[in-house]
Amino acid sequence: MMAPMAPLQPDPANEHAPQARPITLAHPLRWLARGARDLARAPAPGLSHGLTLALFGAALFIVAHRHFWLLAGAFSGFLLVAPVLATGLYAVSRALERGEPATLGSMMAVAVRAWWPRGATARRLMRFGALLALAGTGWVLTSASLVTWFAPEVVNNPADFMQRVVLAETGWLFEGWVLLGGVLAAPVFASSVVAIPLLLDRPVGVLAAVLASWRVVLANPLPMALWALLIMGLTALGMATLLIGLVPIVPWLAHASWHAYRDCVAPVTPEA
Numbered sequence: 001m002m003a004p005m006a007p008l009q010p011d012p013a014n015e016h017a018p019q020a021r022p023i024t025l026a027h028p029l030r031w032l033a034r035g036a037r038d039l040a041r042a043p044a045p046g047l048s049h050g051l052t053l054a055l056f057g058a059a060l061f062i063v064a065h066r067h068f069w070l071l072a073g074a075f076s077g078f079l080l081v082a083p084v085l086a087t088g089l090y091a092v093s094r095a096l097e098r099g100e101p102a103t104l105g106s107m108m109a110v111a112v113r114a115w116w117p118r119g120a121t122a123r124r125l126m127r128f129g130a131l132l133a134l135a136g137t138g139w140v141l142t143s144a145s146l147v148t149w150f151a152p153e154v155v156n157n158p159a160d161f162m163q164r165v166v167l168a169e170t171g172w173l174f175e176g177w178v179l180l181g182g183v184l185a186a187p188v189f190a191s192s193v194v195a196i197p198l199l200l201d202r203p204v205g206v207l208a209a210v211l212a213s214w215r216v217v218l219a220n221p222l223p224m225a226l227w228a229l230l231i232m233g234l235t236a237l238g239m240a241t242l243l244i245g246l247v248p249i250v251p252w253l254a255h256a257s258w259h260a261y262r263d264c265v266a267p268v269t270p271e272a
Helices: 012-016 027-041 043-064 067-086 087-098 105-112 120-150 157-164 172-194 195-201 204-220 221-240 245-264
Strands: none
Touching: 012 105, 027 067, 027 087, 027 204, 043 067, 043 087, 043 105, 043 221, 043 245, 067 157, 067 245, 087 120, 087 195, 087 245, 105 221, 120 195, 120 204, 157 172, 172 195, 172 204, 172 221, 195 245, 204 221, 221 245
């Protein structure tokens, strides 16, 4: 006679894993409002960060504007890794909600501690940043292959891309390029939407942060889709203004992303 099976025991790792909370379509707009409030309360850290990234983007354009795929690769990697570099701004929002000082100096101090090479947080952030950079490289190679194979003429620079792909009178190359970009960007967004603030705020591993991010997206598909559209739209607006708009938009989105993390991930429950 077979021995009775022992009852399944709860997995302690799952019990302590960050859990998703339900949100509504109104939440993304609330995050933007709270992000704007944080930027207004502590403008120096955010605007200095935004200015630095805008100047870096301008330098990329100056160096690589004659090599379109190098420029596309640099900007894709830049945009994907930029949220990882915004850890100091997440810390500013955290300080503001705690009633602590949120100056440029305090932001730099937190950023230095977070990125200290021997620190566990730095190792996690570096691993995650490397994964995002790898994803950006994959998109650039895929995008370059698509355009190279199907464009009616050779694309060498941004003007060629606009004329021969975006404004082409025949074919569906641009529509296919956008669709492919969306398909490839969706899992990257789902993996990272709350992962970076979570890595900064709690002692969790990269895999746990990514899984928590996926739980948030799967639990709230429509609100998170709206959040993705708002991020893309505002980023495109910042880039369309010769990168000047990125100066306020980058910190605005960084602060808003902190509030997205706060609303989407359940707080740690103290053990009894």
